[in-house]
Amino acid sequence: MRIAVCDDEEAQRILLTKYLQEWAKQQNILLEVVPFLNAEGFLFCWAEDKAFDLLVLDIEMGEINGMELAMKLREQYADIPILFVTGYESYMAQGYEVSALHYLLKPIHKEKLFQVLDKFQKTKKPEDKLLLQTESGSIFILPSDIWYVEATGHQSVLYTSNRECRIKHSISEVKDLLQDKSCFISSHRSYLVNMQHVSAIVKAELVMDNNVKLPISRGMTKQVNEAFIRVYTG
Numbered sequence: 001m002r003i004a005v006c007d008d009e010e011a012q013r014i015l016l017t018k019y020l021q022e023w024a025k026q027q028n029i030l031l032e033v034v035p036f037l038n039a040e041g042f043l044f045c046w047a048e049d050k051a052f053d054l055l056v057l058d059i060e061m062g063e064i065n066g067m068e069l070a071m072k073l074r075e076q077y078a079d080i081p082i083l084f085v086t087g088y089e090s091y092m093a094q095g096y097e098v099s100a101l102h103y104l105l106k107p108i109h110k111e112k113l114f115q116v117l118d119k120f121q122k123t124k125k126p127e128d129k130l131l132l133q134t135e136s137g138s139i140f141i142l143p144s145d146i147w148y149v150e151a152t153g154h155q156s157v158l159y160t161s162n163r164e165c166r167i168k169h170s171i172s173e174v175k176d177l178l179q180d181k182s183c184f185i186s187s188h189r190s191y192l193v194n195m196q197h198v199s200a201i202v203k204a205e206l207v208m209d210n211n212v213k214l215p216i217s218r219g220m221t222k223q224v225n226e227a228f229i230r231v232y233t234g
Contacts, residue, residue, distance in 0.1 A: 001029050002051055002182050006036040006066065007058035007085070012106070013037075016056055016085070019110050023117050030196065032182060032230050039064035043072065051180040052080055054101070054120065059086040070098040083116060130177055132158070133168040143181050147208060149174050149192040161197075161210070185227045188217045195231045 003020055007013045017033045024031035034052070036042040038061055046052075055073075059066035070082050081101040085108055102116045129140040141158070150157045151171035158165045158174075167174070175192055178184045183196045187206055191214050200207040201224065206214045216224050 001053045002032045002034065003054045003056060004034045004036060004042060004045075004052045005056045006039060006042045006061075006069070007056075008038055008061045009058070012058065012085075012108075016108065016113075019108070019113050020056070020117075022110070023114050026114075027118075027121065029121075030183075030231060038062050039066065039069035042069065046073075046078075050078070050080075051182050053124070054081050054083060056083045056085060059084055060088070067098070070100070074098050081120065083120075132174075134165060135168065139165065139167075143178055143184075144194070144196065146178075146184075146194050147197045147210075148194060148214060151190040159212075183227075183231055185220075185224060187220055187224050188215045191215065195227045198228060198231075201225060201228055 001024065005013055005016050005020070007016065013035045017035065020033050021031060034045075036045070040063065042055070043064075057066040057070065064072075066084060066086070070084075073080060073082075082098065083101050084103045085106060086103070087106040089105065101120060104112060104116065127142050127144060129142055132139050132141065141160075145160050147159045147161060149171055150159070152166070154170050156167050156169055156171050156174055158167050169177075171186075171190070171192055175184070175186065178192070181194075184192055184194055187193045193206060193214060197209050198206050199209050199211075201216070202213075204216050204218075204221070206216060206224070208214065
């Protein structure tokens with residue numbers, strides 16, 4: 001799961017991140033919290049990366065406040081769930097106008113936040129299966145079941161825990177299909193890897209849970225290491 005926290009107060013960002021990570025640990029959920037200092041920073045990121053499951057959003061901010069940011073997102077037909085945090089009750093009616101998930105008053109109480117997150121997790125859409133084409137027909141597969149994908153010319157081979165399957169898609173096409181899944185990273189031009197199934201990084205190789213070793217290109221070393229840390233530290 002990937003949650004954005006947008007608040008111009010550093011202490012509040014740190015506290016919310018701490019609470020979110022505590023909740024994720026209790027729920028046994030892999031979580032990445034991405035902090036933003038202001039609405040402008042979030043919008044800049046959102047233009048290129050929309051892979052967020054939830055936006056925890058302060059209302060009283062700088063040039064663009066949280067409510068204005070929410071309205072901009074809804075104008076773009078963005079259906080990202082929004083949890084408002086604010087010190088003022090007067091914004092509550094506006095929160096309903098942008099279909100906010102919930103509205104929490106500062107100071108944030110951990111128990112109330114956890115209740116909202118529990119409810120959100122129960123109503124969250126189940127993981128969508130990918131529809132892929134093979135030589136013998138179509139298959140459906142959950143992204144979480146994919147360990148890695150290897151390029152073979154204009155097609156690819158997809159690997160799971162117990163099988164491999166040649167698919168009629170280039171590795172770039174598979175990458176596009178998985179662009180909203182932050183756990184997938186191109187460790188090498190010929191490999192797209194699900195970091196959730198990586199047990200270690202040894203020198204210039206990824207070690208998968210089944211001990212298969214995959215190469216890491218020199219230019220991707222930093223990104224791969226950051227992705228590995230992100231997945232395993234939440």
